[in-house]
Amino acid sequence: MSEEHHDDAEHESGIKTPKQLITVVAAAIIVPVLVIIMLTQFVTLDNKKSPGSEVYTASAVAARIAPVASDAVFDASIVVVPKTGKQVFEAQCTTCHTAGLLGAPKFGDAAAWGPRVGKGYDALLQSALHGKGSMPAQGGGDFTDYEVGRAVVYMANAGGGKLVEPAAPAASAPASAASK
Numbered sequence: 001m002s003e004e005h006h007d008d009a010e011h012e013s014g015i016k017t018p019k020q021l022i023t024v025v026a027a028a029i030i031v032p033v034l035v036i037i038m039l040t041q042f043v044t045l046d047n048k049k050s051p052g053s054e055v056y057t058a059s060a061v062a063a064r065i066a067p068v069a070s071d072a073v074f075d076a077s078i079v080v081v082p083k084t085g086k087q088v089f090e091a092q093c094t095t096c097h098t099a100g101l102l103g104a105p106k107f108g109d110a111a112a113w114g115p116r117v118g119k120g121y122d123a124l125l126q127s128a129l130h131g132k133g134s135m136p137a138q139g140g141g142d143f144t145d146y147e148v149g150r151a152v153v154y155m156a157n158a159g160g161g162k163l164v165e166p167a168a169p170a171a172s173a174p175a176s177a178a179s180k
């Protein structure tokens, strides 16, 4: 008997007066509404600017770096310096040409380079630019034609050739243009 009574007490609701009922009903309406309002605020937060953030807008940044970012300054001082034949060789060609990988003529091996150099610079350059046999175009590198040419001369001459460095293309000679 006493156990039954205990169960009843457990299932009793906490609401005992009309005032409590009103409070609970009001809360049941107001709380979800508040949550929804807060969520919409959160979602639209992106569009709101926090104080001081205007200084990071693209136009404001552009205006601030204008003195150093202008074309005039860039043209005169930032020049892409072409790599030397040695630099290209050390960056790319050495992979195969130092050890003679895949049957590549070894660097400094006059016997291997002699007959190839005999074909002339242009033939060698075309092979280096577009690939030959197991050698991919540019030896798999990403250089200007001028840089590849310099690497060809560097390697061929190390192998006993007497090739002349290719002339620098006009576009990569701004140093002389700037000194005018």
Ligand code: HEC
Residues within 6 Å of the ligand: 088, 089, 092, 093, 094, 095, 096, 097, 101, 102, 103, 104, 105, 116, 123, 124, 125, 127, 128, 132, 133, 134, 135, 136, 138, 139, 140, 141, 148, 151, 152, 155
């Ligand atoms: C993946 C290996 C590999 C790399 C990297 C590589 N070569 Fe070669 N190279 C070869 C092989 C193999 C041959 C021989 C091709 C043949 O005669 O069939 C060769 C041949 C050549 C020849 C002679 C071509 C001819 O017509 O006889 C030149 C010049 C040359 N390479 C230049 C370069 C230059 C310059 C680079 C760097 C930009 C380079 N190679 C990077 C594998 C390579």
